Amino acid sequence: MAAESTPGPGIPESGSKSPHHRGRRPGRSTALRVTAWTAAGVVVLGGAGAGYVYVKLNGNIKSVDINQALGTDRPVKVDNGSENILVLGSDSRSGANKKLGGGVDDGSARSDTAMIVHVYEGHRKAAVVSIPRDTLVDRPECTDAKGGVHPAEADAMFNSAYSTGGATCAVKTVESVTGIRTDHYLEVDFSGFQKLVDELGGVTVTTTRAIDDPDSHLDLSAGTHKLNGDEALGLVRTRHGVGDGSDLGRIQLQQAFIKSLADQVKQLGVLADPTKLYGLADTATMAVTADSDLGSVNSLVGFAAGLKGISASHMTMVTMPVQYDPANPNRVLLDKAKAQLVWNAFKKDRPIPRTATRGTATGDAAGVVSN
Template identity: 40%
Template structure:
């Protein structure tokens, strides 16, 4: 006979580490046991009265701080600009793999604000996607791939809509122009090119890069020789430097300072900067300092425009937690393999040999990190007991999304339902955790058995089990470590040849050390008319000339 479904008790705010509605924040009502009178009133000693006044004062302070925090979060939420994920006239291609995440990061060269015009130069053209990076997080959240797509890539872009009006592109066009009609159009273009289903986008402009580099206190980079790029105005002596503000922007935008001075080389330079930024973000000095965290949240709310699914501080924090949980040695940077474009061989690019294999590896959730391409499944002793001592259909499970990434709780609830936990629901209440938890009450041994069985069904370790007073149901709080949906879809098709996928992709592992950017040995060319005096010089010769003319290094000033 099936057990009567129990109602969930109210739990404390602190058990989730996140916000709750006022009703959820109330503590459980304590009543006298049945058949016994309630305790009578007693005269309270003066010491207890004083303690009560102190407690009331502390409580009032906590309420004020919490109210200020809510107001701050509300203000940050209102700062975030957001729009539709996909504005292409056709739905996205590609499978959705539960637990995996595909994020498109777009660097915009828009000059919509006076500050952007000052940073990037006056330009009345429509915005372009100066940078396009497809970030893939594996379904087990143990690996990540960051693939850059050169802005000069030629493709037949899909039609898009903006403000209700359809827009068509020529049969040949650069992918950078997709941003002319909004980030949802760039999502459609990248999906059409790669076949990878994109879950979210983030757009950052010139001033956003400046704000974020300031918020982390600068990013350390190095260069093998003295360099000066009169196009981006990046000027650095050989060695290591900390770049803030406009110096960071110049490093990201340089096309002539490093490598072969191509769009592909610029993508590699950006990977070096991102690797250094990741190291800075993971350092205890950044994330352990509340002032740094506040600056990061404040800067991020202004710096990024996101899709509607990421439009909230809790979602951005969840995304940051997910990315932050991945070891740097499991992060691979790659650039789309390219070839000369027959339509415009002197300026444009097309996907080259190995590009389709690279796209497929991302679409199929296959890691590019050779030693961790397939995560080992937990041994029997590593997970909580999964014996079927309790009928799963009689266990009431409430699933909370602790990642901030939309859809994670629903995916876990669907996984549980497929394993017989038909009485499971996912909750809309937001929260944020660094690791998954299975919560239960210690008041009844049955509750523990149910929690152990649920944890085992999800492949979670015994350390995930957490007791919370007052619960009468099992609560699963999904963290960034929880893999759902069976992971990779590679079981339905042969795995991608990683060697072929990465042969021409200029891959690099973030690792424990930051790579040094190699100065370009080639004479400068393709410069604007204002920099004609530097044509034919190497970047090292240009550095000497710029020094004689009194131009400061980019790590010495925020301006120019």
């Protein structure tokens, strides 16, 4: 599999990688890029439960009022039936995530993974743009959910937006970079992802070559594997076991895994098993932080119901057009001209043109996990 999913009509081809190997310093662990319909799609199954179940699931969901914090100084919402969702994977260094991340319990939270999900009019297909955590951006001044103001910073790592000002600063930065209004926000944490995979009974993937990365505790031979939560987390965290050791290579693995996960959720038939149904809904709602418009079971149910028809075959997955930073092997730079092709396509609710990702950096982990 290339940096992007296999091209279909109107879907861009894979870009080409830098001709030289990029050495990387060990990075902090990263949460899985869980798509909006994967997390919320499980939640929708529990929407018709009894009163106790509803109250329990509703109490699980954390929310943040993005609109209140950001005010009116934002891109104009395009009223063409499409939606843009920012999905983050958070790796808080407290509680259960401390053990999974292997870090110090300093109470901090980071988002090392992020993607913009564009749901097209009619909600039958979607495009996903993964944002490399190491991309240098001009982070705008932003106000966090508690009213704290954080000054702008030039050439900041993209993932610093979340660690600086939380969800609202992450949304503000994405809107500044893209010029696109973020309609919804969903965040899924480390431990929640791990538990979700275990509740699903594992996820089956096929690796085309062996992956051995002691840093992420992953040792897989080439072939088909049914991964439990620990193993799945190791797969989406690994960066030294595949490709050029960069975050771009890790993105390729994550995109392939998400497709496998999304298809498996659709094939489970959990409605026939109330116990499993409740377990999945309970785990999914505890893992999710949403914007206030989605911060209830009813809202998530309605939102997810509109996404049920989007299967893996109708997902376009690309990496935001970037180039390796010649001044720093641990950073990438936004390819502004090619990225603008992506943002323009979203504004017009059109497919991403092939030229948008041709010749961009990829990370050289193509085809390690096949669909």
